[in-house]
Amino acid sequence: MRQPLYCLIGPSGTGKSTVGRALLPWLADRFVVLEQDVLWIPELRDPTGHHRAFRTTWLRLAATIGQSGRPVLLCGTVVPPEVEPLPERALFGEVHYLALTCRADVLAARLRARPAWREWDEPRIAEMLEYAAWLERDAATLDPPVDLLDTTERPIEETAAAVCEWLTARGPTGPGPRA
Secondary structure, three states: OOOOEEEEEOOOOOOHHHHHHHHHHHHOOOOEEEEHHHHOOHHHOOOOOOOHHHHHHHHHHHHHHHOOOOOEEEEOOOOHHHHOOOHHHHHOOOEEEEEEEOOHHHHHHHHHOOOHHHOOOHHHHHHHHHHHHHHHHHHHHOOOOOEEEEOOOOOHHHHHHHHHHHHHHHOOOOOOOOO
């Protein structure tokens, strides 16, 4: 079974992990929501080749989970050029990408507010701001294109509702949030 894959992407600090958790009451009966950070371990990190071992591990895992009949919403920092060329991409039907974004000053402030153990120093923040600017500038030209959702002024629940609407327009339908 080749399920579609849904990717909630964007720079660190835009709300992917928080929104992913908030989506669970809406999506638990239709999607499996996975957070990529849980496997961001030294054994899978290799900046050459766009962290290929990390990406292929997630694609294989998402494809296997998809055999349960529910597609995966994969939350993490990934873009089409890092996924689409991989052989494991063939394990899916369509792959859809929605990037959470926010204004650069807000993104920098969010990253600076993180605990010290997360190691967000100024050079790393500058790198993430460059990535954010690239993604916003080039999202529509990527293959497939990436949809954008600005989280600058949106509360988490409103962002989660917008993501749910995006998913519903592209994927399995069913009941809304569970009480």
